Amino acid sequence: MTIASFLNVCIDRLPSNESLLFPASHCASCNRRLAIKDLIPVFSYLWLRGRCRYCQAPIPRRILWVEISTGVLFGYLYWHYGLSIELAVAAFYCCLFITLMVIDLEHGLILNKIVYPAAAVALLISAFLPPSKVAHLSGEAASLVNTYLPQPGIVQAVIGGGTGLVLLLLIVLISRGGMGWGDVKMAALIGIVTGYLILVALLLAVIFGGIVAVILLTLKIKKRKEGIPFAPFLSLATIITLLYGSDILNWYLGLF
Numbered sequence: 001m002t003i004a005s006f007l008n009v010c011i012d013r014l015p016s017n018e019s020l021l022f023p024a025s026h027c028a029s030c031n032r033r034l035a036i037k038d039l040i041p042v043f044s045y046l047w048l049r050g051r052c053r054y055c056q057a058p059i060p061r062r063i064l065w066v067e068i069s070t071g072v073l074f075g076y077l078y079w080h081y082g083l084s085i086e087l088a089v090a091a092f093y094c095c096l097f098i099t100l101m102v103i104d105l106e107h108g109l110i111l112n113k114i115v116y117p118a119a120a121v122a123l124l125i126s127a128f129l130p131p132s133k134v135a136h137l138s139g140e141a142a143s144l145v146n147t148y149l150p151q152p153g154i155v156q157a158v159i160g161g162g163t164g165l166v167l168l169l170l171i172v173l174i175s176r177g178g179m180g181w182g183d184v185k186m187a188a189l190i191g192i193v194t195g196y197l198i199l200v201a202l203l204l205a206v207i208f209g210g211i212v213a214v215i216l217l218t219l220k221i222k223k224r225k226e227g228i229p230f231a232p233f234l235s236l237a238t239i240i241t242l243l244y245g246s247d248i249l250n251w252y253l254g255l256f
């Protein structure tokens with residue numbers, strides 16, 4: 001739960017170049033320093049009815065949603081992975097992609113200062129824990145990879161990252177607008193995280209993005225010319241791929 005609060009601090013401060021550690025948590029409106037009792041995840045928000053204790057300014061509802069969804073997701077990850085090193089790595093990646101998702105939703109930005117260090121850390125992790133292990137690659141998908149593709153984790157990560165980079169670059173060049181360099185860099189990061197499952201992740205992201213775009217256009221919430229941020233779909237697709245990419249690939253291979 002403390003982690004969810006830290007994610008909210010990252011989301012608030014990274015886009016505006018504020019330090020993550022100083023000053024201590026404060027109200028964005030009256031700058032009053034918040035007490036421990038104001039910082040208990042979910043409960044403080046509900047108890048204060050979403051307003052600052054001192055100046056009554058509304059606290060962004062996102063604070064609550066990030067706390068709840070991070071909590072639920074962590075519970076689910078624990079159930080899925082059990083207590084293991086894979087759990088720790090998957091939890092780290094989920095935090096990373098939730099942060100990227102919310103910052104892109106709120107600011108339309110994919111920050112280099114998150115993507116570059118994250119890519120370096122993910123490469124380092126891949127050397128010790130191959131992407132195929134984090135995603136529990138199994139069944140026919142695993143035997144295909146074991147037969148035809150290089151095994152070392154760092155090689156999986158580099159091939160995945162390169163594939164993500166090239167594919168998104170092609171999409172950006174063909175679609176001209178809509179997506180940008182931030183999405184290309186993020187696809188490379190996702191490739192490092194998911195390895196060969198990058199293909200599943202990108203396909204899911206395009207499907208999710210397509211469905212939501214059609215809904216927004218049909219309901220006339222967005223006009224055709226307006227861009228829709230793509231990082232939220234990339235993030236969601238990555239988390240689902242880590243958990244179920246292997247199952248999705250096995251289902252697909254079973255069709256033939």
Ligand SMILES: [Zn+2]
Pocket residue numbers: 027028029030031032052053054055056057
């Ligand atoms: Zn206040």
